[in-house]
């Protein structure tokens with residue numbers, strides 16, 4: 001599945017509920033899933049980690065839908081190099 005297909009799937013599944021909830025509360029759900037990812041990274045097996053990556057990505061996608069952001073377009077800023085240094089292999093200090 002491509003990123004735009006995933007974002008459309010998530011739009012159909014969740015966006016009506018998430019628009020009603022609003023961005024601020026939807027963002028809190030995203031952060032809860034990031035906490036679950038942290039726990040899986042610390043103690044989970046590979047399947048647990050993969051599942052939590054999927055949950056974080058789904059909540060990120062639904063928040064993007066609520067905000068009207070096309071993730072496929074948004075990630076284009078990385079297509080021709082690091083947004084910080086412009087290099088294909090980042091040379092930014094501290095990253």
Ligand SMILES: [Mg+2]
Nearest residue numbers: 033036052055
């Ligand atoms: Mg989860």
Ligand SMILES: [Zn+2]
Nearest residue numbers: 082085090092
């Ligand atoms: Zn860089």
